[in-house]
Amino acid sequence: MKTNKRKIINDPVFGFITIQSEFIYDLIEHPYLQRLRRIKQLGLSNIVFPGVNHTRFEHAVGAYYLMQLAISSLQMKKVNITEEEAEAVSCAILLHDIGHGPFSHALEHSLVDGISHEMISLLMMEELNRQFGGRLDLAIRIFKNEYEKRFLHQLVASQLDMDRLDYLRRDSFFSGVTEGVIGSDRIIKMLNVRNDSLVVEYKGIYSIEKFLIARRLMYWQVYLHKTVLSAEHMLVKVLQRAKELVMGGHDLFATPGLKVFLEKRVTIDCFVNQSVDEKKNLLELFVELDDSDLISAMKQWQNHEDKILAYLAGAVINRKLFRIKVKNSPFAPGKIEKIKSQIQQRWGVADDELDYFLIHDSITNSVYASEGDKINILMKSGKVKEINEASDINLSTLSHMVRKYFVCYPKELDIN
Known part of the structure; x- marks a missing residue:
């Protein structure tokens, strides 16, 4: 029929x-x-x-x-x-957008290194072209x-x-x-x-x-929007911490596809040349990823023994977001140092861990x-x-x- x-x-x-x-x-x-x-x-x-x-x-x-x-x-x-x-x-x-990863632009350069969603879209289009006989x-x-x-x-x-x-x-x-x-x-x-x-x-x-x-x-x-900026930058930090822990030998809950992208630095060459196992290459594993992989992982990570990962994952899941302040000019170095000092006093984090609690950057808009x-x-x-x-x-x-x-x-x- x-x-x-x-x-x-x-x-x-x-x-x-x-x-x-x-x-x-x-x-x-x-x-x-x-x-x-x-x-x-x-x-x-x-x-x-x-x-x-x-x-x-x-x-x-x-x-x-x-x-x-x-x-x-x-x-x-x-x-x-x-x-x-x-x-x-x-x-x-x-x-045109088929290569987007979980949460669209928020994690575009977090799961993969220096690869835009357009590049992955093209890889996926070429694979579809193979499957459809050059159509x-x-x-x-x-x-x-x-x-x-x-x-x-x-x-x-x-x-x-x-x-x-x-x-x-x-x-x-x-x-x-x-x-x-x-x-x-x-x-x-x-x-x-x-x-x-x-x-x-x-x-x-x-x-x-x-x-x-x-x-x-x-x-x-x-x-x-400033609150969205706070949430999405926190999500990036969650993934950054998870990747740091996994690459350091810690075992974290993750779906099979997500685990592969946490375990290694993924570049465009990895997609072109590397097979993860006999059954699936990296592109096929990327295709398995969507928003639910990150949501389910963060629900588990908020109870993890690593305090930084647990704090950040719980904050994103439960909307306990960082306060954000936006200005037309750069923040004074003294202001940044004051925040760093208070973070270390409250949480006792090392210097190389401060970036998980303090995010300062700029945004641009050219219509x-x-x-x-x-x-x-x-x-x-x-x-x-x-x-x-x-x-x-x-x-x-x-x-x-x-x-x-x-x-x-x-x-x-x-x-x-």
Whole structure:
């Protein structure tokens, strides 16, 4: 009996999404994609925004839906996109985040060393391509920006791609932060192509201005919210301590996949060249990891004999987070030394363990990098202008890198 693969998904943000090809359905059904149901889109942000429990899977399907709208709109404007290219670019956007580890960006460089989720996504796409007999060849070329039609890559990864158009709408919807609502439908309908590059027709310029401002507000209100920063940096410290203990010979509770990543320093060469055992290579073990591996481990670690690991794991699990202070300028060295002194007096930790109780770093936010991949406006005259030049409001401040400084430490300390 043949399975009907033309399914409809009821999405809370965009409504009914139709899966338009059997191959796309097979990709969605693959364990690599289904794994994304178990990875939250915004990591620990639900500590602040209780409704933010949506997953990478929902985001992938939403971005796929927007890609269908973009392809249809461009084809109506006589932009040459073949059926093969349409399917390939749809596959590329569907798989663009497939390499995310547990809690998305929070642990991107903790489980693995110097490997971005994009690099792991590509490794997973290449493995899927092998399993599907080369069906993803063109999708991978588009993903890597190696295909002759460069505008197709821009639909997947640029300053105005389907990824951003989905996550702003979706994250705004689930967080309740209405400042992030954008007119994604109108932006897509205003897309066109000139000189093998995406442009936005002049009638859509106000939607682009709103998009840039909304992105700035979402970063400060949601993605870089100070309490979320505290929680996610504490989660990084939990994993750092666990890895230090395991590599030092201590036995910690961990799922088989997680244990491998705690036992060694994992680089890109490990993924390419190393088999962990006869049955599973490192990529297969990475695919086994999701948020539940970390949650179940931390529930056990909060009772561990190592006081640092127990304290940090319990704090994350029970939302007993570090106090965080944010400033526009660096904290004075004397302030940092005062905190260090109080930490050592209270917990008696060694100098090399202070970093587990004191986190000080900086965050940056640059909404629009005008020196790189630009957002271009197609003027009524047919001339193409960069958004800063075309807009009648001053958007140049959105191109500036804003840096803020923060310090996190236990709330038990009485520090003014």
